[in-house]
Amino acid sequence: MKKLFLLITLIIGVLQGEAYAQTFDEVVKKFEDKKGAEVIKIPGALMKIALAFADEDEDMPREAMEFLKHISSMSYLDMAECSSADKQAFATAMKSLTIDDFEPIDTEDIENARVFFHKGKKKNQMILASYEGDNYSLTLMTGRFDEALAAMYATASKDKEEKK
Numbered sequence: 001m002k003k004l005f006l007l008i009t010l011i012i013g014v015l016q017g018e019a020y021a022q023t024f025d026e027v028v029k030k031f032e033d034k035k036g037a038e039v040i041k042i043p044g045a046l047m048k049i050a051l052a053f054a055d056e057d058e059d060m061p062r063e064a065m066e067f068l069k070h071i072s073s074m075s076y077l078d079m080a081e082c083s084s085a086d087k088q089a090f091a092t093a094m095k096s097l098t099i100d101d102f103e104p105i106d107t108e109d110i111e112n113a114r115v116f117f118h119k120g121k122k123k124n125q126m127i128l129a130s131y132e133g134d135n136y137s138l139t140l141m142t143g144r145f146d147e148a149l150a151a152m153y154a155t156a157s158k159d160k161e162e163k164k
Helices: 002-020 024-031 044-053 062-068 084-095 147-163
Strands: 038-042 071-078 103-105 113-118 124-132 135-143
Touching: 024 071, 024 084, 024 135, 038 044, 044 071, 084 124, 084 135, 103 147, 113 147, 124 147
Parallel strands: none
Antiparallel strands: 038 071, 071 135, 103 113, 113 124, 124 135
Protein backbone atom coordinates (compact mmCIF):
# COMPACT_ATOMS: atom_id res chain seq x y z
CA MET A 1 0.00 0.00 0.00
CA LYS A 2 2.84 2.41 0.85
CA LYS A 3 4.52 1.60 -2.46
CA LEU A 4 1.31 2.31 -4.36
CA PHE A 5 0.86 5.64 -2.55
CA LEU A 6 4.49 6.58 -3.25
CA LEU A 7 4.12 5.64 -6.92
CA ILE A 8 0.95 7.72 -7.30
CA THR A 9 2.60 10.68 -5.57
CA LEU A 10 5.62 10.38 -7.87
CA ILE A 11 3.44 10.23 -10.99
CA ILE A 12 1.45 13.28 -9.91
CA GLY A 13 4.68 15.16 -9.23
CA VAL A 14 6.05 14.34 -12.68
CA LEU A 15 2.79 15.29 -14.37
CA GLN A 16 2.67 18.60 -12.53
CA GLY A 17 6.21 19.38 -13.66
CA GLU A 18 5.23 18.60 -17.25
CA ALA A 19 2.15 20.81 -16.96
CA TYR A 20 4.24 23.84 -16.00
CA ALA A 21 6.87 23.38 -18.70
CA GLN A 22 6.52 26.07 -21.33
CA THR A 23 8.20 27.57 -24.35
CA PHE A 24 10.46 30.62 -24.39
CA ASP A 25 7.79 32.63 -26.22
CA GLU A 26 5.17 31.76 -23.60
CA VAL A 27 7.44 33.03 -20.84
CA VAL A 28 8.12 36.25 -22.76
CA LYS A 29 4.38 36.79 -23.37
CA LYS A 30 3.76 36.69 -19.60
CA PHE A 31 6.06 39.66 -19.03
CA GLU A 32 6.35 41.66 -22.28
CA ASP A 33 3.26 43.77 -21.52
CA LYS A 34 4.55 44.97 -18.15
CA LYS A 35 5.26 48.69 -18.05
CA GLY A 36 8.95 49.22 -18.83
CA ALA A 37 9.51 45.75 -20.33
CA GLU A 38 11.30 45.64 -23.66
CA VAL A 39 11.59 42.77 -26.15
CA ILE A 40 14.39 42.83 -28.70
CA LYS A 41 14.83 40.31 -31.52
CA ILE A 42 18.14 40.31 -33.37
CA PRO A 43 18.24 38.32 -36.62
CA GLY A 44 21.39 36.65 -37.93
CA ALA A 45 22.38 39.39 -40.40
CA LEU A 46 22.25 42.06 -37.71
CA MET A 47 24.25 39.83 -35.33
CA LYS A 48 27.04 39.58 -37.93
CA ILE A 49 27.11 43.35 -38.46
CA ALA A 50 27.21 44.02 -34.71
CA LEU A 51 29.98 41.49 -34.19
CA ALA A 52 32.05 43.11 -36.95
CA PHE A 53 32.15 46.31 -34.88
CA ALA A 54 32.58 44.69 -31.46
CA ASP A 55 35.94 44.79 -29.72
CA GLU A 56 37.26 42.77 -26.82
CA ASP A 57 37.46 44.92 -23.67
CA GLU A 58 36.43 44.85 -20.01
CA ASP A 59 32.74 45.00 -20.98
CA MET A 60 33.16 42.28 -23.59
CA PRO A 61 35.66 39.66 -22.36
CA ARG A 62 37.38 37.25 -24.73
CA GLU A 63 35.07 34.38 -23.70
CA ALA A 64 31.98 36.39 -24.57
CA MET A 65 33.45 37.45 -27.93
CA GLU A 66 34.31 33.83 -28.73
CA PHE A 67 30.79 32.71 -27.86
CA LEU A 68 29.09 35.50 -29.81
CA LYS A 69 30.89 34.41 -32.98
CA HIS A 70 28.75 31.26 -32.84
CA ILE A 71 25.39 33.03 -32.37
CA SER A 72 23.10 33.25 -35.38
CA SER A 73 20.13 35.01 -33.71
CA MET A 74 19.02 36.33 -30.35
CA SER A 75 15.80 37.27 -28.54
CA TYR A 76 15.96 39.36 -25.39
CA LEU A 77 13.41 40.37 -22.75
CA ASP A 78 14.65 43.26 -20.60
CA MET A 79 12.79 43.97 -17.34
CA ALA A 80 15.29 46.54 -15.94
CA GLU A 81 12.86 49.48 -16.21
CA CYS A 82 9.91 47.62 -14.68
CA SER A 83 8.45 48.19 -11.22
CA SER A 84 9.86 46.38 -8.20
CA ALA A 85 6.72 44.24 -8.01
CA ASP A 86 7.09 43.17 -11.66
CA LYS A 87 10.80 42.42 -11.13
CA GLN A 88 9.96 40.33 -8.07
CA ALA A 89 7.30 38.40 -10.01
CA PHE A 90 9.84 37.84 -12.79
CA ALA A 91 12.50 36.62 -10.32
CA THR A 92 10.02 34.22 -8.70
CA ALA A 93 9.03 32.83 -12.11
CA MET A 94 12.67 32.42 -13.18
CA LYS A 95 13.61 30.50 -10.03
CA SER A 96 11.12 27.75 -10.88
CA LEU A 97 11.36 28.04 -14.67
CA THR A 98 11.21 24.94 -16.85
CA ILE A 99 11.34 25.23 -20.64
CA ASP A 100 10.13 22.54 -23.04
CA ASP A 101 13.03 20.56 -24.58
CA PHE A 102 15.67 22.52 -22.61
CA GLU A 103 17.92 21.05 -19.93
CA PRO A 104 19.29 23.22 -17.11
CA ILE A 105 23.06 23.69 -17.07
CA ASP A 106 24.67 23.38 -13.65
CA THR A 107 25.53 26.91 -12.55
CA GLU A 108 26.36 26.55 -8.87
CA ASP A 109 28.88 29.39 -9.10
CA ILE A 110 26.30 31.78 -10.56
CA GLU A 111 23.77 33.25 -8.14
CA ASN A 112 20.42 34.66 -9.24
CA ALA A 113 20.70 33.31 -12.78
CA ARG A 114 19.70 30.14 -14.58
CA VAL A 115 21.00 28.69 -17.82
CA PHE A 116 19.20 26.19 -20.07
CA PHE A 117 20.53 24.35 -23.12
CA HIS A 118 18.83 22.63 -26.06
CA LYS A 119 20.82 20.55 -28.54
CA GLY A 120 19.27 20.68 -32.00
CA LYS A 121 20.14 18.83 -35.19
CA LYS A 122 21.91 21.78 -36.83
CA LYS A 123 21.82 24.57 -34.25
CA ASN A 124 21.70 24.66 -30.49
CA GLN A 125 19.91 27.08 -28.20
CA MET A 126 20.75 28.57 -24.83
CA ILE A 127 18.47 30.49 -22.49
CA LEU A 128 20.00 32.76 -19.85
CA ALA A 129 17.63 34.04 -17.15
CA SER A 130 19.08 36.67 -14.83
CA TYR A 131 17.24 38.21 -11.90
CA GLU A 132 19.18 40.55 -9.61
CA GLY A 133 20.37 44.14 -9.26
CA ASP A 134 19.84 46.01 -12.51
CA ASN A 135 19.75 42.87 -14.62
CA TYR A 136 16.31 41.31 -14.89
CA SER A 137 16.37 39.67 -18.28
CA LEU A 138 15.67 36.55 -20.29
CA THR A 139 17.80 35.83 -23.36
CA LEU A 140 17.44 33.13 -26.02
CA MET A 141 20.50 32.57 -28.21
CA THR A 142 20.53 30.27 -31.23
CA GLY A 143 23.66 29.14 -33.04
CA ARG A 144 26.40 26.59 -33.48
CA PHE A 145 27.89 26.28 -30.01
CA ASP A 146 28.15 23.46 -27.50
CA GLU A 147 27.00 23.18 -23.90
CA ALA A 148 30.50 23.82 -22.48
CA LEU A 149 30.85 27.05 -24.45
CA ALA A 150 27.36 28.13 -23.33
CA ALA A 151 28.24 27.52 -19.67
CA MET A 152 31.52 29.41 -20.06
CA TYR A 153 29.67 32.38 -21.59
CA ALA A 154 27.10 32.41 -18.79
CA THR A 155 29.87 32.47 -16.18
CA ALA A 156 31.75 35.25 -18.00
CA SER A 157 28.56 37.31 -18.33
CA LYS A 158 27.77 36.94 -14.64
CA ASP A 159 31.35 37.87 -13.68
CA LYS A 160 30.99 41.05 -15.74
CA GLU A 161 27.74 41.94 -13.95
CA GLU A 162 29.34 41.45 -10.53
CA LYS A 163 32.18 43.87 -11.40
CA LYS A 164 29.69 46.72 -12.03
